[in-house]
Amino acid sequence: xxxxxxxxxxxxxxxxxxxxxxxxxxxxxxxxxxxxxxxxxxxxxxxxxxxxxxxxxxxxxxxxxxxxxxxxxxxxxxxxxxxxxxxxxxxxxxxxxxxxxxxxxxxxxxxxxxxxxxxxxxxxxxxxxxxxxxxxxxxxxxxxxxxxxxxxxxxxxxxxxxxxxxxxxxxxxxxxxxxxxxxxxxxxxxxxxxxxxxxxxxxxxxxxxxxxxxxxxxxxxxxxxxxxxxxxxxxxxxxxxxxxxxxxxxxxxxxxxxxxxxxxxxxxxxxxxxxxxxxxxxxxxxxxxxxxxxxxxxxxxxxxxxxxxxxxxxxxxxxxxxxxxxxxxxxxxxxxxxxxxxxxxxxxxxxxxxxxxxxxxxxxxxxxxxxxxxxxxxxxxxxxxxxxxxxxxxxxxxxxxxxxxxxxxxxxxxxxxxxxxxxxxxxxxxxxxxxxxxxxxxxxxxxxxxxxxxxxxxxxxxxxxxxxxxxxxxxxxxxxxxxxxxxxxxxxxxxxxxxxxxxxxxxxxxxxxxxxxx
Ligand code: SAH
Ligand code: SF4
Ligand code: F3S
Numbered sequence: 237x238x239x240x241x242x243x244x245x246x247x248x249x250x251x252x253x254x255x256x257x258x259x260x261x262x263x264x265x266x267x268x269x270x271x272x273x274x275x276x277x278x279x280x281x282x283x284x285x286x287x288x289x290x291x292x293x294x295x296x297x298x299x300x301x302x303x304x305x306x307x308x309x310x311x312x313x314x315x316x317x318x319x320x321x322x323x324x325x326x327x328x329x330x331x332x333x334x335x336x337x338x339x340x341x342x343x344x345x346x347x348x349x350x351x352x353x354x355x356x357x358x359x360x361x362x363x364x365x366x367x368x369x370x371x372x373x374x375x376x377x378x379x380x381x382x383x384x385x386x387x388x389x390x391x392x393x394x395x396x397x398x399x400x401x402x403x404x405x406x407x408x409x410x411x412x413x414x415x416x417x418x419x420x421x422x423x424x425x426x427x428x429x430x431x432x433x434x435x436x437x438x439x440x441x442x443x444x445x446x447x448x449x450x451x452x453x454x455x456x457x458x459x460x461x462x463x464x465x466x467x468x469x470x471x472x473x474x475x476x477x478x479x480x481x482x483x484x485x486x487x488x489x490x491x492x493x494x495x496x497x498x499x500x501x502x503x504x505x506x507x508x509x510x511x512x513x514x515x516x517x518x519x520x521x522x523x524x525x526x527x528x529x530x531x532x533x534x535x536x537x538x539x540x541x542x543x544x545x546x547x548x549x550x551x552x553x554x555x556x557x558x559x560x561x562x563x564x565x566x567x568x569x570x571x572x573x574x575x576x577x578x579x580x581x582x583x584x585x586x587x588x589x590x591x592x593x594x595x596x597x598x599x600x601x602x603x604x605x606x607x608x609x610x611x612x613x614x615x616x617x618x619x620x621x622x623x624x625x626x627x628x629x630x631x632x633x634x635x636x637x638x639x640x641x642x643x644x645x646x647x648x649x650x651x652x653x654x655x656x657x658x659x660x661x662x663x664x665x666x667x668x669x670x671x672x673x674x675x676x677x678x679x680x681x682x683x684x685x686x687x688x689x690x691x692x693x694x695x696x697x698x699x700x701x702x703x704x705x706x707x708x709x710x711x712x713x714x715x716x717x718x719x720x721x722x723x724x725x726x727x728x729x730x731x732x733x734x735x736x737x738x739x740x741x742x743x744x745x746x747x748x749x750x751x752x753x754x
Contacts, residue, residue, distance in 0.1 A: 287477030292483045292518060294444045300336045304421040307428070310721035311349040318366060319356030321544060322479075323389055325459040326417055327354050330388070332449030333420045341451070346376065350384045350424065352410075355391035357474045359646035363391055370405045377407040378530035384427050388417070392437055396649055402433070404480060413437035414479055418445045446489055454729050456697055457504040459498050462490050462529065466510035468576070471585045471652040472614065476508055484515050487524055487532065494536050494683050503695050503729060504540035507533070513544050514551030527554040534558070534565055539729055540712070541694065544570050545612075548596055549587045560603040567604050568713045571597075572612035574687060576631030577624035580617050586655070590631060597635050608683075608713040610638050615672055616645045616665030618658035625668050631676055638683040638713070640676045641741075644669050677739055684715070684737040691747055692717065694732045696725050716741040 244671050282392050313334045317327045321349065330352060331341060342348050344430060344691055356362040385408050391397045392413045401408050410427045412419065415438040427434045465480040466473075492752070494505050499521050506527075509515060515526035526543075533541045541564045548571055575581050578589040588596075600607055612630060632640065644665045647654035694717045696709040707721050709730075718741060725746070736743040 246605070247469065254677065282454060292444065294446060294486060294489075296446045297419055298445055298447050299655050300333065300421050300449075304337055304425055306338045307421075307425065308334060308337040310347075311339050311640055312342040312347050313339045313352070314345055314348040315352045316369065317354045317588040319354065319358070319389060321459055321506065322461065322510070323354055323356055324453070325461060325508060326389065326414070328450045328452050328459070329417055329448045330354070330420060331451040333418075334424075334593075335451050336449050337421055337424070340472065345373070350386065352386040352388055354651040355387060355389035357390040357394060357397070357478055357648070359643065359648075361646070365399070366391060366539055367405075370401070370408065374405075374407050378504045384409045384424065386412065386423075387700065388412045388414075390414060390474070390664070393478040394474075394649070398435065398437065400666050409433060410711075411435045411437065415443075418448055428630055432652070444483055444485055446485075454697070455501065456695065457506070458502045460490060460493055460497070460507050461485060462507045462526075462543075463515050467514070468511055468549075468587075469582065469585060472617065472654075474651060477650065478615050479510065480513055480690050482511070482518055484518055487516075487522075487529060490529065491532055491536070494533065494538060494541075498536055498538035502538065504542065504747040505533075505538060505728065507541065507543040509543075510545065511512075511547040511550065513546045513552070513555065517550075521654055525552075525554065527552065527558045528551075530555065530565060531561075532556045534561055534563055536564070539564055541565055542568070543713075548593050551596055551600075553599070554605045554633065556600055562604075566607050566712045568608045568610070569600065570612075571600075573631065573635075574612060574614050575617065575620075575624070576628035579629075580620055580624050584614075584617060590627065594631070594634065609635055610639045610714075611635075612641045612643070613672060614643050615668040616660050616662075618645070618653055618656040618660070620660055620668075629675060632672070632679070636678060636683075637676065639680050640672075642669060642672050643678060660723070681737075681739040684739060684742060687715070687734040687737050687742055689734065691731050691733050692742075692744070693729050694744075695729050696721070697727070698726055699723075711742075718742070719744045719746055721746040 313331075315327045315330055335341070339350065345351060351373060353366055355366045370385075370387070373385055377385060384499050387401060387408055387410070392411050398411055401411060411425055411433070412423055413436070413583060416423070416436050419436060422435055423434055429578065463484040465481060465482045466476045467482040469476050490507075497505055513526050516522075516524045517530060529539070530543070551571070559567075560568075573593055574584055574586055576590055578591070581589060597609065600609070613632070615625060615628070633662065644662075645653075692711045692715075694709040694711055696707050698708065700706040700708040700718050705720065706718050707723070707726065708718050711717060717732050717734070722732065731747045732744040733747050734742045734744040
């Protein structure tokens with residue numbers, strides 16, 4: 237072990253769950269040493285399940301320490317985001333923290349003094365992209381030794397990844413986990429002054445840190461976390477290990493955040509959680525569920541409220557009833573099914589059958605007749621038979637999904653499914669994905685045809701990427717619409733008559749008379 241490796245190893249300290257009572261801003265790395273992991277543990281379901289007992293604390297006292305408020309004056313940062321909406325929102329928080337430290341954002345890597353890679357571990361290709369980028373950054377670091385390169389996000393929560401970075405990517409200065417984001421000022425300072433590799437990945441995950449600064453992407457739509465973590469332990473999935481246990485933000489904090497966003501002129505919020513339907517189940521003092529939260533959102537004067545992602549298992553009748561009120565609660569529900577075969581669903585630990593999923597869809601359609609359903613599907617789960625795959629195909633048709641994110645199963649180290657033998661070849665998995673995508677594309681195109689000649693409400697987000705003379709926005713059902721119109725309508729909801737329907741987007745003309753059509 238060389239000097240640098242020895243130093244960095246010594247920074248991975250011991251894990252304990254003793255509480256520290258100082259305000260967050262005054263805590264030092266030594267205060268937190270108790271929470272660090274001694275050695276990295278591969279994800280372990282049995283250990284992860286023990287976490288239910290840890291108490292959740294909410295902290296409202298986040299502050300950038302005085303001596304770090306100007307540390308970034310005249311310097312620039314760049315954060316690259318690889319993951320889901322939660323990951324994107326974490327980037328907004330890190331951008332907020334760095335901005336309060338005096339740093340300015342840049343999109344040019346060569347200009348940056350700090351480059352953070354906010355990573356995703358959900359599938360192997362997500363990880364490969366990050367290792368590829370680390371390779372690209374090496375020459376820049378050689379040229380600019382003061383550049384701080386950091387790796388954060390879900391990959392950092394995995395032992396194998398941290399080890400690989402330690403061994404093969406010596407030019408990385410900083411590695412921190414998903415529970416350490418609020419520690420960024422301290423970590424940057426350490427990376428800046430010590431010049432040894434700084435590693436801080438907590439296994440403790442019980443806390444919620446409120447009032448973190450954010451630099452949001454745009455002034456029209458905003459992400460709002462309502463809960464963190466996941467306790468579902470689907471057998472293929474790494475998220476319960478990388479994001480920790482389910483913990484809900486207090487309703488009053490969420491309501492206040494959404495009210496503020498509405499007052500600032502935001503037109504749309506998307507409530508975020510890995511399984512938003514489990515919201516509130518961890519409250520010990522109040523009986524308040526996701527349905528209650530959506531009911532409260534319904535009363536807030538903001539035009540559009542979306543949510544993602546909802547797990548079919550916890551989608552109860554009360555929630556359906558609340559969503560059926562409509563108004564700002566949009567009639568688009570993303571409801572990941574993963575597979576149409578009850579046997580595969582059992583092996584995935586999804587805890588519902590094909591029939592139960594279809595029954596839930598029936599209830600939703602009955603209560604919200606105009607509803608649009610979209611989904612996530614994994615093909616080629618270990619030992620998925622041809623018949624089981626066919627069951628997915630028939631389910632997709634039966635539900636009539638208007639779009640779907642489709643994936644080939646990717647084994648994730650430490651998850652139960654990854655330990656199983658798999659007799660389905662990669663060629664076969666690719667063939668199934670291709671067939672599924674054909675079907676999904678076909679259904680998507682059909683659903684778009686129905687919009688021909690209709691008037692839809694479009695939240696205008698800006699100029700279209702392809703043509704600055706064309707505006708682009710989203711319908712209530714999240715379909716992209718391109719149309720010509722004055723730039724003054726950017727940020728507003730306008731009526732657009734559809735003239736041309738493609739598979740993934742619609743073209744139209746703005747109409748002056750406001751006609752209410754869905
Ligand atoms: N919490 C959400 C999903 C978050 S991950 C839910 O349960 O609905 C987003 C999607 O990635 C999942 O729905 C699943 O379809 C896919 N996914 C997760 N793990 C995967 C793996 N190991 N291989 C392939 N796809 C995976
Ligand atoms: Fe992963 Fe399942 Fe949790 Fe979704 S519900 S994040 S798929 S474990
Ligand atoms: Fe990826 Fe982590 Fe999101 S693994 S999908 S960034 S929760």
